[in-house]
Amino acid sequence: MSDLLEMKNLRIGATVYPPGEKPHDIEIVKGVSFSLEKGQVLGLIGESGAGKSTIGLASMGFGRGGVEITGGEVWINGRDILKGGMRGLRALRGAEVTYVAQSAAAAFNPARKLMEQVTEAALQHGRCTKSEAEARAVRLFDKLGLPDPETFGNRFPHQVSGGQLQRAMTAMALCPQPDLVVFDEPTTALDVTTQIDVLAAIKDAIRDTGVAALYITHDLAVVAQVSDHIMVLRHGEKVEYGTAEQIINAPQEDYTRALVTVRQIDHPEKAPAEPVLTAKNITARYSGTRYDVLKDVSIDLAPGHTLAVVGESGSGKSTLARVITGLLPPSEGQIDFAGRTLSPALAGRSREDLRELQMIYQMADVAMNPRQTVGTIIGRPLEFYFGMKGRKLRDRVAELLDKIEMADGFIDRYPAELSGGQKQRVCIARALAADPKLIICDEVTSALDPLVADGILKLLLDLQKKENVAYLFITHDLATVRAIADSIAVMYQGKVVRYGPKSEVLAPPFDDYTDLLLSSVPEMKLGWLEEVLAHRKMESAGH
Amino acid sequence: MTPVVKLLAQRIALGLLLLFLVSILIFVGTLILPGDVAQSILGQSATPEALANLRQDLGLNEPALTRYFDWLFGVFQGDLGTALTSGQDIAESLGARFRNTLFLAFWAAIIAVPLAVFLGLLAVRYRDRWPDKLISAVTLASISLPEFLIGYLLMFFLGVKLRWFPSTAIGYRPDADVFTRLEAIALPVAVLTLVVLAHMMRMTRAAILNVMQSAYIETAELKGLSTFRVIWKHAFPNSIAPIVNVVMLNLAYLVVGVVVVEVVFVYPGMGQYLVDHVSKRDVPVVQACGLIFAAVYIGLNMLADVISILANPRLRHPK
Incomplete structure (x- = not known):
C-alpha cells in the first residue's frame, strides 16, 4: 500500500450557539473517504461551509475552535493518527504533516524573526541541527524566489510584503521535510498579479521536493493548475472525485459543471450617454501622510x-x-452629480x-x-x-x-x-x-x-x-x-x-500594466500557468 | 531621528513635565492645609510674640512664590530643607529611610513579579481547570483582605505561634549583615507579595489569553510544540506591554503604598517617617516625601512606557 494519507468515513462535528436558540450539535463533515499517494497533489474545492478546511486540518488531528472529529479514521504513513493521543499528534504536526495558512500575515508571530519561525518545527522535532535547518531555509527562500535569501530570515514579518510572507510560510512548511503539506487557500488573500508568482513558486517547490499536498481553495481555476486529482465538496459531503483533467474537461455532476462554468454572464455594453456623475482631476491624500493616494483622477458615468x-x-x-x-474631501478637483456640483x-x-x-x-x-x-x-x-x-x-x-x-x-x-x-x-x-x-x-x-x-x-x-x-x-x-x-x-x-x-x-494593444493584470487572471484550463509563464519569459527575452 | 527615539524622547519629556506640575501641586496642597506649624510646635499655650518670632525664623512670612522657588532650587541641589520639628537635615534622615523602603520593596518585587508571571502562565496552561481556579481563588482572597489584617494574621501564626520569623521588624539595623536583615523583613515582604500578586497575575493571564486567540498561535500548535512552549515562546512576547504596565504600577505601590505595612511591622522606612511628620504638621518633610513618592511613581510608569515601546517589533525595527 503506497498511500500516504487515507481518510475513512471521516465525520467532524461542532456545537453551535445560535442567538435565541438552544445550543445544538451540527455535522460539518459527513463521512468523507479518500486517499492520497506519496508525491501527489489533491485539490479540495467547494464553497464556504463545504468542510474543506476542516478536512485539511483533520489530517493533522486538529479541530479549529470547538470543532471535533467525531468518527472515522485518518491514516498517515500506516498508522491511525486519531488513536495516538496528544503525544502522537504533536510528533506528527510540524514533522510529517505541515500547514500553510490563508493569511500568512496573521499566521506569523509579529515578535519573532522569520528565520526562528521557519526553522522552529524542524528543530523542535530534532530533524536536524540548527545550522542545517538554517541552510535548508536559505535554500528554500532562494527556490521560492525571495529577495536576498541569505539575509531574508533576519527580518521581522512586518518588514516584508504579503506575497513574500506567503512564500516564507511555504518555506516554513517545507523546512522540516514533511511527507504532506496542507495548503489552506494560500493565494486567496493576494492580488491577482502576486497570486500567479506565488502559485508558480508553490508548484515548483512541490515538484522539486516530491512532497504530497492537500491544496484547499474555492477557486477551481487555481486548483486546476497545481493538482493531480480534485475532490469537489459540498455541505460536508463528497460530490465528485477525479483527475484534474476529468473534473475540468468532463465534469459528471451538475454542481461541478456549475463551478466550471461560473462567471460566464454575457453583458453587452451600453451606448455612451450624458453622464450623471463626473469627477474631474481628483487629487487626494489622507491627513497626516505625505503622499497623494489619488493623482489627477478623472472619470464619468452615465445613468x-x-x-x-x-x-x-x-x-x-x-x-x-x-x-x-x-x-x-479631495485636496484638488471637483465632483459633479445629477447636474450640480457636490x-x-x-x-x-x-x-x-x-x-x-x-x-x-x-x-x-x-x-x-x-x-x-x-x-x-x-x-x-x-x-x-x-x-x-x-x-x-x-x-x-x-x-x-x-x-x-x-x-x-x-x-x-x-x-x-x-x-x-x-x-x-x-x-x-x-x-x-x-x-x-x-x-x-x-x-x-x-x-x-x-x-x-x-x-x-x-x-x-x-x-x-x-x-x-x-x-x-x-x-x-x-x-x-x-x-x-x-x-x-x-x-x-x-x-x-x-x-x-x-x-x-x-x-489590444494593451499597456504593460493592463497586460500584466489581464494575463494574471487564472483561466479554467489545465496548463494555463505554464503557458502564461512561458509567454512572459519569451517576452522579457525579446525585450 | 528614528521614530523610536522620537517616541522615547517624548515620553521622557512628558514625565519630567508631569513631575514639575506635581511639585507645584504638592507645594500648593501643603499651603492650603488648615493650621499652622508654629502653633503645633509651641502648643496651645504659646504667647503671640513667641509664635510671631518662630514664624519669622521659619520663613513662613515670605510670599508663597518665593518659598516655592527657594524650595525647588534647593531640591535640585539635593537640599530638601530642615525638619521643623527636630531641626535635622531632611535629606540625611530621609535618605536612610528611603534606602530601607527600597530594600523592602526590592525583595518584595524580586519574589512577587516572577511568581505572578509564572502563576499567570500556569493559569493559562490549565485554563478553566482546577490549577487555574485555585490560583484565581487564592490570589483574589489575598487581594480582598486588607493588608494590615494579613499582616497581623501572619504575625500571629508565623511569628508568635510557629516562631519562624521575628514578628516585627523592630530588630532591623541597616548595618547588619544581609541575612539578619532579610530575616527581619520576611513577614513584611510576605504581606506585600500577597497584596500585589493577584493584580499582576490576573493581568498576565488576561493579556496572554487575549493573544492566544491569534492565528499565529494556531500556527505554533500545528508545528507540534508543547502547550507551555506555545505560551512562553509565542504568546508571552506579544503580551509584554500590558504586563509591564501593571507590573510597574505594582512596583510603584511597593514603594509608595507601604505606609500601612511599615507601621504594622514597625519598620524604619519612609512610610513611618511620613506618618510621624504628618501628625506633627512638619510641612518640609511632607513635601519632600510627597515629591519622592511622585518621582518614583512617574519614573516607574515612564519606564513601563519605554519598555512597551521597545517591546514592539514594529517600532524597534521599522520597514
Whole structure:
C-alpha cells in the first residue's frame, strides 16, 4: 500500500450557539473517504461551509475552535493518527504533516524573526541541527524566489510584503521535510498579479521536493493548475472525485459543471450617454501622510451604466469611493452629480445629495447592526428620506424584499440568521430603499462564494435594468468586470492608467500594466500557468 | 531621528513635565492645609510674640512664590530643607529611610513579579481547570483582605505561634549583615507579595489569553510544540506591554503604598517617617516625601512606557 494519507468515513462535528436558540450539535463533515499517494497533489474545492478546511486540518488531528472529529479514521504513513493521543499528534504536526495558512500575515508571530519561525518545527522535532535547518531555509527562500535569501530570515514579518510572507510560510512548511503539506487557500488573500508568482513558486517547490499536498481553495481555476486529482465538496459531503483533467474537461455532476462554468454572464455594453456623475482631476491624500493616494483622477458615468474601477490593493480605488461619497474631501478637483456640483466634505451635502448616492460594502455582516431586524435595516432609509411609517413602511419593505428575490418572511429575521449572500442582498435593498441615482459597490462580491457571487451580479444587473441606477463598481476581480461593466477604469498607484468603454479597454494593444493584470487572471484550463509563464519569459527575452 | 527615539524622547519629556506640575501641586496642597506649624510646635499655650518670632525664623512670612522657588532650587541641589520639628537635615534622615523602603520593596518585587508571571502562565496552561481556579481563588482572597489584617494574621501564626520569623521588624539595623536583615523583613515582604500578586497575575493571564486567540498561535500548535512552549515562546512576547504596565504600577505601590505595612511591622522606612511628620504638621518633610513618592511613581510608569515601546517589533525595527 503506497498511500500516504487515507481518510475513512471521516465525520467532524461542532456545537453551535445560535442567538435565541438552544445550543445544538451540527455535522460539518459527513463521512468523507479518500486517499492520497506519496508525491501527489489533491485539490479540495467547494464553497464556504463545504468542510474543506476542516478536512485539511483533520489530517493533522486538529479541530479549529470547538470543532471535533467525531468518527472515522485518518491514516498517515500506516498508522491511525486519531488513536495516538496528544503525544502522537504533536510528533506528527510540524514533522510529517505541515500547514500553510490563508493569511500568512496573521499566521506569523509579529515578535519573532522569520528565520526562528521557519526553522522552529524542524528543530523542535530534532530533524536536524540548527545550522542545517538554517541552510535548508536559505535554500528554500532562494527556490521560492525571495529577495536576498541569505539575509531574508533576519527580518521581522512586518518588514516584508504579503506575497513574500506567503512564500516564507511555504518555506516554513517545507523546512522540516514533511511527507504532506496542507495548503489552506494560500493565494486567496493576494492580488491577482502576486497570486500567479506565488502559485508558480508553490508548484515548483512541490515538484522539486516530491512532497504530497492537500491544496484547499474555492477557486477551481487555481486548483486546476497545481493538482493531480480534485475532490469537489459540498455541505460536508463528497460530490465528485477525479483527475484534474476529468473534473475540468468532463465534469459528471451538475454542481461541478456549475463551478466550471461560473462567471460566464454575457453583458453587452451600453451606448455612451450624458453622464450623471463626473469627477474631474481628483487629487487626494489622507491627513497626516505625505503622499497623494489619488493623482489627477478623472472619470464619468452615465445613468443606468456601470463603471468598473479595477486595480490591486493600494491602487486607490476604495479611496476614490471615499472621495465621491464625501468621507475624504479631495485636496484638488471637483465632483459633479445629477447636474450640480457636490460639496467636497460630507457635512456640506444636502439630504438629497446623500439620498441619491448610496453605497454597498464588501463585508455585509459588519455593515449591518446585528441587533436590528431586516425590516428595521431596510426601513431606516425609508423613514429618514421619505418619512414613511406603519403600514406603508412595511409594504414598501416587503416590496423591496421582493425585488432582491427574498420572501417577506425575512422581515423579522436578524442578520445572524442569514447566509452571506442573503446579507449582501439586504444591503442592496437598503441602498435601493433610498431610490438613488448612483450606487457605489465596493468589492461587494469578493467575500462571497463564486456561485453566490454570480447570483448577486445577476441581481444587480436586473435591478439596473428596472431602476435605471448607475453603479460605480470597485473590484479587483476581472471576471466580475467582464460580467458587469459598460466602461472600465484601470487604476495603478493612484492613477487611472487605462479608461474607456469595456470593448476598448479589454482589447489590444494593451499597456504593460493592463497586460500584466489581464494575463494574471487564472483561466479554467489545465496548463494555463505554464503557458502564461512561458509567454512572459519569451517576452522579457525579446525585450 | 528614528521614530523610536522620537517616541522615547517624548515620553521622557512628558514625565519630567508631569513631575514639575506635581511639585507645584504638592507645594500648593501643603499651603492650603488648615493650621499652622508654629502653633503645633509651641502648643496651645504659646504667647503671640513667641509664635510671631518662630514664624519669622521659619520663613513662613515670605510670599508663597518665593518659598516655592527657594524650595525647588534647593531640591535640585539635593537640599530638601530642615525638619521643623527636630531641626535635622531632611535629606540625611530621609535618605536612610528611603534606602530601607527600597530594600523592602526590592525583595518584595524580586519574589512577587516572577511568581505572578509564572502563576499567570500556569493559569493559562490549565485554563478553566482546577490549577487555574485555585490560583484565581487564592490570589483574589489575598487581594480582598486588607493588608494590615494579613499582616497581623501572619504575625500571629508565623511569628508568635510557629516562631519562624521575628514578628516585627523592630530588630532591623541597616548595618547588619544581609541575612539578619532579610530575616527581619520576611513577614513584611510576605504581606506585600500577597497584596500585589493577584493584580499582576490576573493581568498576565488576561493579556496572554487575549493573544492566544491569534492565528499565529494556531500556527505554533500545528508545528507540534508543547502547550507551555506555545505560551512562553509565542504568546508571552506579544503580551509584554500590558504586563509591564501593571507590573510597574505594582512596583510603584511597593514603594509608595507601604505606609500601612511599615507601621504594622514597625519598620524604619519612609512610610513611618511620613506618618510621624504628618501628625506633627512638619510641612518640609511632607513635601519632600510627597515629591519622592511622585518621582518614583512617574519614573516607574515612564519606564513601563519605554519598555512597551521597545517591546514592539514594529517600532524597534521599522520597514
